[in-house]
Amino acid sequence: MSELERALQQLGRELEFPREPDLRGRVRGRIERRRRLRRSLVFAVALVAVAFGIAMAVPQARSAILRFFHIGAVTIEHVGTLPAAQERRLAAGLGSPLGLDAAEELSGVPLVLHGPRPRNYYARPGLIATLLRVEDTPVLLAELAGDQVGIVKKLVPGTSRVESADIGEFGLYVTGGPHVLYWREGELRPRLAGNVLIWLEGGRTYRLEGDLHKGRLLRLARDITR
């Protein structure tokens, strides 16, 4: 070790760091709140399942329930026939690429992305997105603040499949045939979309889209928010 390195070590011993907080109580509180929330959710899901079972016995209620459901800022709508839409590039309709600071300012959403940062970002108020490369496969990551609807997906049951996904507070994986994606219905031209993982975590809706299987998208998702 050089003299300079020893001098730096000595300097480190003489630094004035702010007083270290005792985090035990707050961390324990957060963990316990989360556990209580999960228990409440399990109970609520059980109640919903019972109510759902009852409602499904009524034909008119059944068709309405099956038509729409929301996950955070995303609405999934079941339709009989897909609306007209084209295959377009993943970032189509999201505007011009921006630097991270500009995209965060425009969207008002600080990006959560652990790991290497791409160069380009896309933004609309309440939404920030970027293209990742996973083993040479492009994957679009979009993050939406809050639960105001920002994305509408229309799919045909039987052609597209919606599966639950074990991530965040609630997750879904959409696969099978293509579905139609509107970034915000009425404002942008729709496009066809493929495999998508959507999940809720910390008041934010995450969406990952790319030609990857569910397990790979889940691993990527966990790396992004770890």
Next chain:
Amino acid sequence: MVGRPLDESDLIGRAQRGDTHAYEELVHAYQGIAFRTAYVIARNAADAEDAAQEGFVKAWRALGRFRAGAPFRPWLLQIVANEARNRRRSAGRREHLALRAAAEEPSGGAAPSPEAALLSAETREALLAAVNELPDDQREVVALRYFLGLSEAEVAETLGVPHGTVKSRNARALERLRGLDV
């Protein structure tokens, strides 16, 4: 340098099985180094506190994916460092590392200890100012490596970069600091 509890793997195992008391002991053992790591990255005490807290909560949620037998400290610090980096970009005021008041004062005529004799007060100030002015990627490596006492491997894992990148950033930082003739 913060010591590791002797029964760390046992605590981790219990925490992985959902024992919050075991995890609390891990938080107690690592909250100092976690806060300091967050502070040298975020350069703001409030952001560092938030980042360390959020890092511990996320680490709890990710414990199921922690490999048994792997070193816990750099794994945890990587999560905390990511949180600190996310906060740094949106943070307003950025604080500089400073010397303790006692370290700035002359020895008052008493014979300096061999350690204190290594650097004069002026040199310490100049060296610290130069570290504070390094580019973020180099400053982080210097602070984690020398101020917080992490090994190069731990610095690499904490910052999520290859070992070679840590070496090159460190070398560039030392090269700049050598200009001070310490």
